Amino acid sequence: MVQLMVTPERSVADSPVWIRALGLTPSQPVTLHSSLIDEKGVKFEARAFYWANENGEVDVKEASAVGGDYTGMCPMGLFWSLKPEKMFHRLIKRDVIGSPFHIQISLFGSFVLMPSAKDTAKDTSLPSAKDTPLATCSVERWFVAPGVERFQIKEGQVRGSLFLPPGPGPFPGVIDMFGGGGGLIEFRAGLLASQGFAVLALAYFAYDDLPRALMEVNLEYFEEAAKLLLKHPKVKGPGLGVIGVSKGSEIALALASFLQQIVAAVCINGPTTINGSPLRFRDIYIPAVRYYPEKFFINDIGALDGCQIFGDPEDEAHQDSVIPLEKAQGQILFVVGEDDHALNSKLFAESAIARAKKHGKNNCTLLSYPKAGHLIEPPGSPLCTCSRIPGHPKPTQWGGEMEPHAKAQEHSWKEILKFLELHLGPAGSSNV
Incomplete structure (x- = not known):
């Protein structure tokens, strides 16, 4: 009897899953297929081809895929190789509390290329026997562990949501921010809270009654958010961590440089450097370096490759806009993908670290990943090489190659958690 076993069937989305097929014919060709429908109704799929071993088994921890969306021994390949049927679409979990992603895993008794919806619409013939799965199962991937609570934050100027682990605490506090698309994105905050951190997912424009566009970065808003988080009885002080990607990363570095509350x-x-929107903090004003739109490259799928539009951080034009990270009292961890097509992030990080050393500071660490792109997310997340950003006229190219990017996500997530615990104190933990 053929069996498809997935362990566990319910898990937090940054944790590994073990897939095994049993009861096959020795050396039988098989296809493992994964699919999910996201909250916007877009389907994502991945597939990998395997040969059953002499015992009629396929164990993704031991077997190498011979084709499909990836090759080699990749235990989580069916998750991080998921691709959307709709171009320029990014997989983002919006409702992190109410529901998981449901991923269907199917086992086929031959090498099968699954037809797309368009192909099915054109061909009205019935599917052949080889297109019928031998076994299927459903996997739940949650972005919060049991007991994690979410509280909407609308206090003073601050807008966002607070995620608290179960238990009395106090827990180390972290502010979590995303980038130039604005709004409120919570999936990373939910996962960090599941690891035992108290996390404020912070919106800073294009959300609720915040400005629709980011005309200026006023650090007093972020200072208010830090004070709000620290006064919560379940948040351990005296210092906080902050994590950000893209524009959120730029702001995170500025917070570390100017706010005494930020220690990691x-x-x-x-x-x-400050780009696009100037920064203000009390009597401090840092002008923004302008973008260089003439350096945009439009690739063969009509997306914008912007790795040159920020210019060179060592150019004279940037010097009045450099974030003074030498003022930071805490520790800074730079995580960069060397195939980032949104900006030359490695060049910027190396320039900043050199500046810190020039001022006698050794509080910076660099994690640099060859062939990883811009959107380095928690492990198991599918690579998004290109997607649309609200307000941008064309899709943005993010870069990255699938397997190296997946490995970068897995390694960097472990290092980020270790970094936060090292400098904020040990976190509690919860598991599904």
């Missing part, structure tokens, strides 16, 4: 900053693929 994780900066993922962001510039280290």
